[in-house]
Structures are given as C-alpha cells and as structure tokens.
Amino acid sequence: MSAHFDLSKEEMKSYGYKIVDLIAEHWGNIESKKPLLKASREEMDDIFLQEAPEEGMPAEEVLNFVMKNVIADSAGMSHPKVYSFVPGPSNFISAMADGLASGFNIFSSIWMISPSAAELEIVTMNWLLKMFNFPIQKGGGIFTSGGSMANLTALATARRIKCGDDFSKAVIYLSDQAHSSNIKAIRVLGFKKEQIRVLPTDLEFRISINKLKNAIAKDKLEGLQPFCFIASAGTTNTGTVDPLDAIADICEEEEIWMHVDGAYGGAAILSEKGARELKGIERADSLTVDPHKWFYQPYEIGCLLVKDASWLSNTFSEKPEYLRDIEGNESEINFYDYGIQLTRRFRALKFYMSIKTYGLNTFKKAVSYNIDLADKVEKMLRKSKNWEIISPATLAVINFRYNPIHLDLTEKELDVLNQKISDKVMDSGEALLVTTILNKQVVLRMCLINPKTTFEDVRGTFLLCNSYAEKILSEGK
Ligand SMILES: *Cc1c(COP(=O)(O)O)cnc(C)c1O
Secondary structure (H helix, E strand, O other): OOOOOOOOHHHHHHHHHHHHHHHHHHHHOHHHOEOOOOOOHHHHHHHHOOOOOOOOOOHHHHHHHHHHHHHOOEOHHHOOOEOOOOOOOOOHHHHHHHHHHHHOOOOOOOOOOOHHHHHHHHHHHHHHHHHOOOOOOOOEEEEEOOHHHHHHHHHHHHHHHHHOOOOOOEEEEEEOOOOHHHHHHHHHOOOOHHHEEEEOEOOOOOEOHHHHHHHHHHHHHOOOEEEEEEEEEOOOOOOOEOOHHHHHHHHHHHOOEEEEEEOOOHHHHHOHHHHHHOOOHHHOOEEEEOOOOOOOOOOOOEEEEEOOHHHHHHHHOOOOHHHHHHOOOOOOOOHHHOOOOOOOOOOHHHHHHHHHHHOHHHHHHHHHHHHHHHHHHHHHHHOOOOEEEEEEEEOOEEEEEEOOOOOOOOHHHHHHHHHHHHHHHHHHOOOEOOEEEEOOEEEEEEEOOOOOOOHHHHHHHHHHHHHHHHHHHHHHO
8 A cells, every 4th residue: 555645624624724713813913913922942842842743643633633733822033022133024915925825735946846836936036126126127136035045146146246166266255243144144155254344333333334345345455356345234233224325336346246135124225215225235236134023024035136147047047857857938037047046936925925915005104104103103202211321223123222321320330230130021921022242232122124013112111111120129128
C-alpha cells in the first residue's frame, strides 16, 4: 500500500472552515487578547518536546492542541499595544491570500509554469515602481522573504555591476544607524572588515555628509574603490531619513551605487508628510521596502526595487541544463533570474489582493494616521513634566524617557529607571514596550504603525508607565 496524505473532500472542508473561523475570531477580538505571553524554554519543552510520532492522530485533536498551546490568547505583533521593534499589523485579506497561495501550492518562479503568478509580480512591482517614482519600463524588482534578503540581493547586485569579479579593493559605506541586516549581508558576501566604513551620524542620527565625503576621498587616495553607499530611509531606531538628495549628488559624482534601505520607512511614501521626508528616494539605484511591516502584509514579504531590471538578471541568471526548456521571450520574466531563490512562494498574491480589495486610498489613510498619531503623542509628552523627548516623532517612531524635571536624576539613575519601567510594563503583559540606546542613554521607543492603535491605547500605556515610575521611585527611597 502506498502512503497517502488524503482526507476526504468533506473532511478537508470541515477542517478548513475551522481554521478560517479561528482566524476570523482572532481578527475580530485582537484587542481583547494580550500582546504577548512570556514562557521559558522549560515551560515550552514541557508542552511540546517529544519524538516525532510514528503514528498519527486525528487532525482535529492536533489542531485543538496547537490552538490551545501555540497561539492561544496572544495576539503577537499585530496587537494594537505592540509598540516595540517594528509591529506587524498585517491584514485579513492578505492572510487569506497566503492561504490560497499555499493551498494551491503555486510555484512562483518560472513563467511557463505559472504565468499568472509571474504577471502579478510584474504588475505589483509596477505599482511599487510608480509609487517611488522609479522608471517603469526599465526598472524592475523582486519580492523576497523580507528586508534582510532584499538588502542582501541589492548588495550582491551592486557589487556585481560596480566591481565585476574582483572586489578586493571595493569599499562600502553605511551609517552607525543603518540596520544590522546590512552588515550581515556585507559579511555574507565575503567582504573583509577593512572594506567596510561605518560612519558616525550627527545629533539627529543622520549620516554626516562631510564625513562621507572625507571617507570617500581618503579611500580613493589609498587606491581603493568606493563602490556603494547604504542610505537609510527611516532608521529602525528613530525613523530618521538620511539626506537622500545630498547623498545622491555624491553618489552620482563619484559613480557610487546608492542603495536605500527603506525597509522601515519606505511605505511612508503613501502619505504626503512621509513623501516630503523621503524626497530624493527616487534617485536610488536600488531600494529595499518591506511590505510585511508598514504595507500591512503578513509575514513574509520583502521587496527590492532597482532602476534597471537587467542589473538583476546580469547578477543572478544562470542557465543550468535542467532548466533549458523554460527560456522564453524576454518579457516573460522568470523570477528565479532576478534573485537568489529558485523555488519561491507566491508572495505577490497577497499584495495584489489586498490592494485590489481595499484600494490604495485605504493604505494611504492608514499610513497618514500612523504618522499623525506619533505627532500627537509627541505633543502630549511635550506638555508633561515627567517625560522628555529624546528623538521627536519621525515616520511614526518616537523615543522618550521618564525624567521628571524636579528630581534632577543622574544619567545612570535615569537609565535604570527607564529600564525598570519597561520591565514592569513587559511583566504586566499589557503592552510591548522595550528600550533602545540613543546617545548612550537608555530610552523607551514607540513605533506606531498599527492602524488599530488608538490615541487612547497610547495614553493608557503612559498612565501605566507613570504609575510604575512613581512606584519604582518610592521603593528606591
Ligand atoms: C526590519 C528592517 C530590516 C530587515 O527586514 P526583515 O524583513 O526583518 O528581514 C532592514 N532594514 C531596516 C531599516 C529595517 O527596519
């Protein structure tokens, strides 16, 4: 007897409906759940650790067990009171689209196998190219698993196009606020430490143009080849956008590849305020955006856009003999030629279906709402005697700390106090609010990109922080 995985059609339907019900319930009640549940490795092992079972058990029992223990009452990164890291607000239509993509197991890589999947990636890529004012005919791009992979794909391309095979003298530049995935990518690509320049930022966390110019000049004098600068369009820490126009001027003059990491802030282009902050982004050679962050898509979907699609095929196309039958006409894109993966899931589907369903205007309103919410929080904090703004609201990110003016606390005391406030909030399970370090100070950071987050949610969290702070201070006396 051959092994098989089949359920009857009726069994599949009843099982599938249950899952849809669970997801719809989750979306309908997300506010009433906890943002996260803490658990130790031991506690998790107690529930799950076992050998792979030789014999199966009824599908429903497994599902019930998983629902009880895996997802349970935690809303995770989509909860409106998740303020830290980068929240993942997601949306229901895209979640269902992911179900379709997996359910039909669509192979999104080769035109001949799934022309509609390739076409939807072309179409949605055109939408993105237009959004960022990239050329639609010549430009192109590819969906990746996330921003990290998009950055890696970009830097591999930059190196291929600028340096060819010999990159022994190549030098790459980025700021100390650039996302860690860039350094990871540079390391994966095999650059040595001596080929990487991490440049300090100014008081507002922007790359200092003068320092960049000096570094390039010095490297050229030493016979090295400056080949790429990684600008940030919305740093993860503070939402800061590097001076993109000034950087583009330098990159043009020096013939340096300009990569913009817009994984966090790129989506802000959908709002007027954001578009002003991002001025100059259209001059990048390559641009990372990350739809599973601020384009409200479920994990995983990242995206790389480039000014000239042939740069991607020149970097990634290989023609092994087992793929010889699939070359077709050039306009029929085989996306495995544009990036690292051969077998790829159908990521374009969720992006396509959500934008078709909700319309771009819904996305634009949501992004504008997020930016305005952070501005409103800044205004509220400025009126308070207890809170100090460390980095003003920028693309929906704001950094602050508890620092009552009458107390005159030392830097060390402030660090400890703010860390403790975060610890207490996290212990309460009421909100996800952690610290970051800016200018060597421990500060609290809010990233407000969930359109479900209300001003009242934020106010409530600050009331909680105030009460914890008073308690900590009174205990310390
Ligand atoms: C999140 C982020 C990344 C990494 O993206 P992933 O999707 O997490 O891989 C890269 N750059 C910036 C600026 C980010 O905020």
